[in-house]
Amino acid sequence: MARILLVEDDELVRDMLVQVLQRASHTVISAADGEEASEILKKEHPDIMITDIIMPKKSGITLISEVINRHPAMEIIAISGGGRLDPMGYLDLSESLGAAVSFEKPIDNAALLMAIDLLVHGKHETSA
Amino acid sequence: MAMVALAGFACGLVPALFFWQEAKRRQQALNIMAASFQQEIADRAETEESRKKLEKALLQGQKLQAIGTLAGGIAHDFNNILYAIMGYVEMAEEDLPKESPMSRNLAKVLQGAKRGQELVSRILAFSRRQHHDLQILDLREALEGALDLLRPTIPASVTVQTDFAEGSYPIHGNQTLLHQIMVNLVTNAVDAMEGEGTIHVTLDRIPANHLLLADLPEAPGGYCRIRVSDTGHGMDRATQERIFEPFFTTKEPGRGTGLGLSTVHSLVAEHHGEIMVDSTPLHGTTFTLLLPLHSEITKKGENSYGQNTVG
Numbered sequence: 035m036a037r038i039l040l041v042e043d044d045e046l047v048r049d050m051l052v053q054v055l056q057r058a059s060h061t062v063i064s065a066a067d068g069e070e071a072s073e074i075l076k077k078e079h080p081d082i083m084i085t086d087i088i089m090p091k092k093s094g095i096t097l098i099s100e101v102i103n104r105h106p107a108m109e110i111i112a113i114s115g116g117g118r119l120d121p122m123g124y125l126d127l128s129e130s131l132g133a134a135v136s137f138e139k140p141i142d143n144a145a146l147l148m149a150i151d152l153l154v155h156g157k158h159e160t161s162a
Numbered sequence: 163m164a165m166v167a168l169a170g171f172a173c174g175l176v177p178a179l180f181f182w183q184e185a186k187r188r189q190q191a192l193n194i195m196a197a198s199f200q201q202e203i204a205d206r207a208e209t210e211e212s213r214k215k216l217e218k219a220l221l222q223g224q225k226l227q228a229i230g231t232l233a234g235g236i237a238h239d240f241n242n243i244l245y246a247i248m249g250y251v252e253m254a255e256e257d258l259p260k261e262s263p264m265s266r267n268l269a270k271v272l273q274g275a276k277r278g279q280e281l282v283s284r285i286l287a288f289s290r291r292q293h294h295d296l297q298i299l300d301l302r303e304a305l306e307g308a309l310d311l312l313r314p315t316i317p318a319s320v321t322v323q324t325d326f327a328e329g330s331y332p333i334h335g336n337q338t339l340l341h342q343i344m345v346n347l348v349t350n351a352v353d354a355m356e357g358e359g360t361i362h363v364t365l366d367r368i369p370a371n372h373l374l375l376a377d378l379p380e381a382p383g384g385y386c387r388i389r390v391s392d393t394g395h396g397m398d399r400a401t402q403e404r405i406f407e408p409f410f411t412t413k414e415p416g417r418g419t420g421l422g423l424s425t426v427h428s429l430v431a432e433h434h435g436e437i438m439v440d441s442t443p444l445h446g447t448t449f450t451l452l453l454p455l456h457s458e459i460t461k462k463g464e465n466s467y468g469q470n471t472v473g
Contacts (some may be wrong), residue, residue, distance in 0.1 A: 046243070050250050057253065139245040
């Protein structure tokens, strides 16, 4: 099972996702924005980072480009609620920056869990 | 003596008769002139009224743009809220024995949330103002194509009459979007007539210097005018003023989303055109669309429409 850093500014969504991920036997560390996530990443080394895109302080886009440079082995999943500008544009951008998968909220959690399994599995296979 | 008097009378009578006839002729000429003046005043008043409507339509466009931006912002927050609801409900369902009344009710909560999700995606589609590919096409052909596709869906008790003025109608447009515009307008017309009546679709050209176009961006070739009229129940002024607003609907709950005409409005705007409405309660409604004619090709000499007289 994976160690996951969850970055999400909406408290309800964050709490719900922490529970969903823990139920699937993942270990979850959570952060409320990009800045908090950067702090956590100084000490922790999760396998996967799931990050929202539109967040205060530091956006998901900035966070993703940072992580790609500093932690190239970490898998990234981008999630966004759409609106503001063009949500698909943001998700496309995060994928071209290096996110492995992206989801538009509301997300089908079964699909999200499956994507996590595939990423972790793929990683073990390549490292084995 | 009598002869002289008679001759004198006759001498006086002839010019009098002549003057009387002349006066009558002038009177007739004046009457014709008065009538033509009256007609011109009526025409001008009508054009002025149309212009005022257009001014209003342009204002409405700005309002819609603001609503679109607002909707985009709300949609983002709404997706988060819905996602939280759906996630928690799914977990609660997992913890409950299947087929329990509580689990069945939770499934209903989920159903409601999914309906919310669909609505938000429609709002987003509206607010995103997607950039579709526009190409040069003939509006007349596009309209005929759209109506051909629509015909099977129109009840037999509704007659569709078309009246397309001769000539070609090159515009910068998108066939799919034009189709969407016509589907919305015709479906609305069918609904307004409760499935019985006549829909009249006309197409003609408005020359560039026409007063009606004074407030529109300049198009050297003028504009195409599409009119879709129905013989339905019509609507009052207050309704007319709001029909292009998103979520405004007069249909009973569940029958209309209130997004049809606001979508039409944004699609027409994408074609750099304008849409106006004119309606009389109990008599019917007319939607007028103005789309700029594409004239660059004729200027460049790459005339693909066989109209060498233009420009």
